[in-house]
Amino acid sequence: MFLKGKRALITGSTSGIGLAIARALHAEGAEVVLNGFGDADEIAALCDELGAKHSGADLTNVGQIEAMMAEHAAVDILVNNAGMQHVSPVEDFPVDKWDKIIALNLTAAFHTSRLAIPHMKQQGWGRIINTASAHSLTASPFKSAYVAAKHGIAGLTKTLALELAQDGVTTNCISPGYVWTPLVENQIPDTMKARGMTREQVMNDVLLAKQPTKKFVQPAELGALAVFLCRDEAQNVNGANWSMDGGWTAE
Numbered sequence: 001m002f003l004k005g006k007r008a009l010i011t012g013s014t015s016g017i018g019l020a021i022a023r024a025l026h027a028e029g030a031e032v033v034l035n036g037f038g039d040a041d042e043i044a045a046l047c048d049e050l051g052a053k054h055s056g057a058d059l060t061n062v063g064q065i066e067a068m069m070a071e072h073a074a075v076d077i078l079v080n081n082a083g084m085q086h087v088s089p090v091e092d093f094p095v096d097k098w099d100k101i102i103a104l105n106l107t108a109a110f111h112t113s114r115l116a117i118p119h120m121k122q123q124g125w126g127r128i129i130n131t132a133s134a135h136s137l138t139a140s141p142f143k144s145a146y147v148a149a150k151h152g153i154a155g156l157t158k159t160l161a162l163e164l165a166q167d168g169v170t171t172n173c174i175s176p177g178y179v180w181t182p183l184v185e186n187q188i189p190d191t192m193k194a195r196g197m198t199r200e201q202v203m204n205d206v207l208l209a210k211q212p213t214k215k216f217v218q219p220a221e222l223g224a225l226a227v228f229l230c231r232d233e234a235q236n237v238n239g240a241n242w243s244m245d246g247g248w249t250a251e
């Protein structure tokens, strides 16, 4: 329970990776603030489970980010995790989707960070953890906005790491490959039908084609990594881009 007395805000934590990170930080005693969309009853149940507060702020909206940060001030651990994807050839890429992905996957982290940093500096302790992606290090076709935003957040991470290096605040990003979240799981039946493949073929030859271990990253593994980055033993892990992608970016 080494995080007792610390407050953690995890964006995009009503499902998937963000929720797993929230659970892992809560298990170490952190007071947790959840953010994200979803069914009101399910979110209320998560708040009960974790003794957490919830902000429904839309992080593509600067005013809503500012209101969230004003309401949940004094954040010691900030996890910028909310993100979205859109797949399209660049010449057809919907302009509003480009703007939204850059706003959510990159610009939101600038705003939450600039608003959280004064308290962290004042305390002389803080942790900023950004969920980037294997796509912060490498590209795939048809994901221009996502790849640009994820490369961007890797650069923002390094810049904050340098600026805050002497303030007791570390900034790192974690870069998963394919993670077993409901988002991925729900694609399998349709892909089996569309391609005439078995479940195993879809998993190995489509989803995990780039992941050498042929295993999905589990959200709880990312939760464990986030916990490690909060430890005193990780005080010199700063500005890192920590891959958890089964070897994808080693190729």
Ligand code: NAD
Binding pocket: 011, 012, 013, 014, 015, 016, 017, 018, 035, 036, 037, 038, 057, 058, 059, 060, 081, 082, 083, 084, 104, 105, 131, 132, 133, 134, 175, 176, 177, 178, 179, 180, 181, 182, 183, 184
């Ligand atoms: P998810 O869809 O399960 O969760 C996304 C979360 O973001 C949800 O809580 C959702 O409500 C929230 N959200 C969406 N739009 C929002 C908005 N406008 N404002 C506030 N919250 C919003 O996705 P996930 O798979 O858990 O992904 C989380 C992060 O991990 C993303 O940044 C994603 O790019 C990254 N990532 C995921 C994978 C993967 O394979 N799943 C791989 C690499 C990186």
